[in-house]
Amino acid sequence: MGLRTAVLGASGYAGGELIRIIDDHPSFEVAHLGAHSKAGVDLASVHPNLTGGDRRLLPNEEVPDVDLAFLALPHGASWEIGDALAQRGIKVVDLGSDYRLDTDARYRFAYGSPHPLPDRLTDWVYGLPELFRDAVATANLVASPGCYPTSALLALAPLLSAGLIRPEGIVVDSLSGVTGAGRKATEGLMFTAVDQSVAAYAIGSHRHRPEIEMALTQATGTSPSVSFTPHLVPMQRGLLSTCSAPLSDGVDLADLQAALDGAYRDEPFVDAIDRAPQTRWVVGSNRALVHGAIDVHAGRAIVVAVLDNLVKGAAGQAVQAANLMFGLDETAGLAMTGWMP
Amino acid sequence: MGLRTAVLGASGYAGGELIRIIDDHPSFEVAHLGAHSKAGVDLASVHPNLTGGDRRLLPNEEVPDVDLAFLALPHGASWEIGDALAQRGIKVVDLGSDYRLDTDARYRFAYGSPHPLPDRLTDWVYGLPELFRDAVATANLVASPGCYPTSALLALAPLLSAGLIRPEGIVVDSLSGVTGAGRKATEGLMFTAVDQSVAAYAIGSHRHRPEIEMALTQATGTSPSVSFTPHLVPMQRGLLSTCSAPLSDGVDLADLQAALDGAYRDEPFVDAIDRAPQTRWVVGSNRALVHGAIDVHAGRAIVVAVLDNLVKGAAGQAVQAANLMFGLDETAGLAMTGWMP
């Protein structure tokens, strides 16, 4: 008999991935499918890829007694229900951003308004297992990282920790597939608007930047300044971050690679590799790949990280954290093998 | 009666674009279509989009007496024939890279070997009209810029010239459509290899970096250090560069925008705009768009430039230079209107 989970926001792309993963998970089972505007409709009508019998979406609010709730809700929609579930003693993994930042000040900087429950912020653990495994394993409430931060943190944390790069002048340029923008129908996300085109957006102001800086500070004890620019590219899934930073004096490629290799040698889901990765190598899996290089002429380290924004960048990472929270094998139910081509 | 031109490398993508543009040009006409392995085949079999009667590709070498030759050849294939045409008194616009760098030292740095005709390098003018219009207008031999450098130069030169950014710590991350990789059939450029995926390549070592630095130095009198990383994205055409640099003290967004507006107010093909551009806005046209923003937190200027890699990044820019070389209207035959969607 599996651990009972609720998936809120089940009609979205991250929600669909959660269901796909949990349906095959050896220890979890889906006990509640919550939705907002899609409440009342059949699961198969919103996720025709999912089989497993007739299942219906119910209102997000009507969570039964479960062991764990996954929240895959838009920004601003999880703080209240997340806190209510916590009060009921239900463990929560929030895939959204409401509880990711550790202080009200940082939240105000990112979102321009105070956090509605600032006293609760420290109740939540930032759920990147590769950097904060012990905290995740003992947490009841986990704020799962954003897709962009996951890639940037995996690329940069080992180098900052080892002092191989300087914390000033870090540049992260990221490319994301369109599923990263969610499922809501808008003009800007139509096929005719997105296909055959790329664009940068939220230049100098994306909300994931404070998250990147916070987690780097927590993990490495440095105070980095990161300039982050996301780009939308015409593909369904996949995320690539090209992370660049000034090298510390005397650092060479061997130092860089040794730091990345050392950091990920024993990690089940992250590999440091010696050639430039493509996003499609990991799409469908919970793997991330990092590749370190040096621009000798410019004196900069360049680390490229790739992952599937809906798996390691969302649903897979959330299940990875949940596995730790329940003392399960960290890899339970999570694919190592990607879909290709 | 038009000015007679030869198009060498007519079977490639840039060659096809040259023919498309020249066929509609009021003053130029195509008098010779040169090819290498495709010599002897019908034009329509390699470019089925081109109409205009039965035309056949001939060997690249058999250039008749023409007024102008466009060379759209792979790297290393234009230095010899370009020089031979120059000796015959034929004006040449080389879309390739053989004559873009101004010194043998720079060439060795970029390509790892000496230039075969180092004494000729100074005979060629670097053909970016927006930065070197007068030189182009009086040149007989023009080395037309690469697609990546065009975007980076348009983004950065006005800021460097005005002292708004510092020359150290410049980062250029570029995204290119697949036509930028040429037409040769390789495993890595198959639909199944490229679609639904992105990747960085030539990290820290791309040949366009020395070209960017050279032209910035020539145009602005500074000695910038540029870290350049290109990325391949799954679209046919379009190129976007996100160019980032540390701000000089006291510079604000108004300064940045004023510099870009001033630089391009009278330019027919470049517009400074106040929203983040998409590549598809300019695909099919010879236009480039630049958009300046500031990352206040990180103290960096971020300028995004977009263009069509085959037009403003190749064939259109070459015709723009040719227009200047023959005293024609700089915009003759060049589309201002893009193809969308």
Next chain:
Amino acid sequence: MGLRTAVLGASGYAGGELIRIIDDHPSFEVAHLGAHSKAGVDLASVHPNLTGGDRRLLPNEEVPDVDLAFLALPHGASWEIGDALAQRGIKVVDLGSDYRLDTDARYRFAYGSPHPLPDRLTDWVYGLPELFRDAVATANLVASPGCYPTSALLALAPLLSAGLIRPEGIVVDSLSGVTGAGRKATEGLMFTAVDQSVAAYAIGSHRHRPEIEMALTQATGTSPSVSFTPHLVPMQRGLLSTCSAPLSDGVDLADLQAALDGAYRDEPFVDAIDRAPQTRWVVGSNRALVHGAIDVHAGRAIVVAVLDNLVKGAAGQAVQAANLMFGLDETAGLAMTGWMP
């Protein structure tokens, strides 16, 4: 001084193409840009590819005195304004479907309700120049064909006229790019819904079938039965129809090709070719290509036709008709050269 035209529905994809074409047309000029929900906004904000100065969208209804109005409106939105413009003595080319069918009975069959102005139906000429050139040339009111019918009619009419195929058992399976579905933001047309997938829709009931049968009857004097199934494929532009019909007794490939060659030898925009065409060969141009083959084993003719749904299938064809209506060169302002790749 050009002939003054109004473009209603200027914010849509066909509207944008009309503007793009008319802006470069030697005899027409845009005197009014009409829109519905986008009235009041700048043209550049809805069609960033279009240059040509500051232009603003106005309400569709406020058409000034012009020589010609193009209606690029949704189904049901052009009958009233089309009739009002006709009453004012303005020539009209309606790209929509309101006036394409010749009888109220056919309209009821296609749309399930009576035509609001059935007496007006005969005032409008079905605007496929290749089949009805003389009627178009003398018309004041033209109903421009749909994209699917254009392809099917060009493929089938010559064979039916020559008696080479039988009128029963005709099957037309068509593939269309996503721009054919319009610009309105819906869940089903998002990149995430459309990319990497194909589907058939409106099986057995698409509104274009009666239009195909009507025009075939008018052009060939036969009464064909056509089973038509459209498919949506993940590309921006382009339409392909595979049209199949039982061969009449004794017909061979030479007969088939002779009929197609003969029909299109003198047509400026249609070519009969001897290899299977790709849609990208004609995207951006007003060309259509037809290719005839025979399935000997099954005893069927198979004709494949390709065109750009927004050009020969919409805006280009409308301008072609308008050229005829004003006694201009039929090819004026219309590209023969496609965009590739």
Next chain:
Amino acid sequence: MGLRTAVLGASGYAGGELIRIIDDHPSFEVAHLGAHSKAGVDLASVHPNLTGGDRRLLPNEEVPDVDLAFLALPHGASWEIGDALAQRGIKVVDLGSDYRLDTDARYRFAYGSPHPLPDRLTDWVYGLPELFRDAVATANLVASPGCYPTSALLALAPLLSAGLIRPEGIVVDSLSGVTGAGRKATEGLMFTAVDQSVAAYAIGSHRHRPEIEMALTQATGTSPSVSFTPHLVPMQRGLLSTCSAPLSDGVDLADLQAALDGAYRDEPFVDAIDRAPQTRWVVGSNRALVHGAIDVHAGRAIVVAVLDNLVKGAAGQAVQAANLMFGLDETAGLAMTGWMP
């Protein structure tokens, strides 16, 4: 301890899918990875999505003693090795076409030359479990169906068996993603050649037509004539067939749907559904969906079938057959859940 399998043609797309499936299969394991030109290279270099330790491709010919060999080889490459493995007493599932046709006459019709081992043809069972389950379950040698035939057979066989459609005048128009064309680098399969375009190919002459007709005859006892036209569409995976046939007298939609529902109610991998399916609903899974409709006006049944060409159309179907051959649960190791979006 699993049953030991060999995968020949391991470097191709179907080979990669076989490995992906077998690696997660509860009863099979990969004991030999065979390749031709890629023999000697690491598996990860040709399939970077596959994890599971260092594995190397060996020559196809060096098959050790295994329980089962999967042949994922080009046409013409499996008859000899397939026969040799059979002589060694190894069970074989051939994903290729060498042993699919049941007579030399049919082979000559399809391929234009005699079969090299015509006496062996009857040793092989055509491996579509939904039509020939018992034969597959007792076979030692299985010729797994092609991707196009699988879709057409699932759509048409129940209707022909029930006499709901007439065997003359059947038209199958199919759309396939690009992985269906294999992995070999050719000009026609480059991203720049395939993206943003569709085309029909092998019109009237595709080799899968005789296979469709043979299997329909075997399964239904009729002698249908099928006109088959495949189309290449710009997506990685997925196959859709629109199958159309004249209705028998008096047949209505309820008859059609009852036949499809009855045929697939107990099938684990095929569902008859009441809305038009998209290919992406089943990509990544071994499911096929069929949807029956009627074109009342034209008197034709139209059945649309979708599947993943690399799974139910290749590797998944082969494993499904292998499960039957070894008396395993038919669904063992085969995903029911697709990848979306």
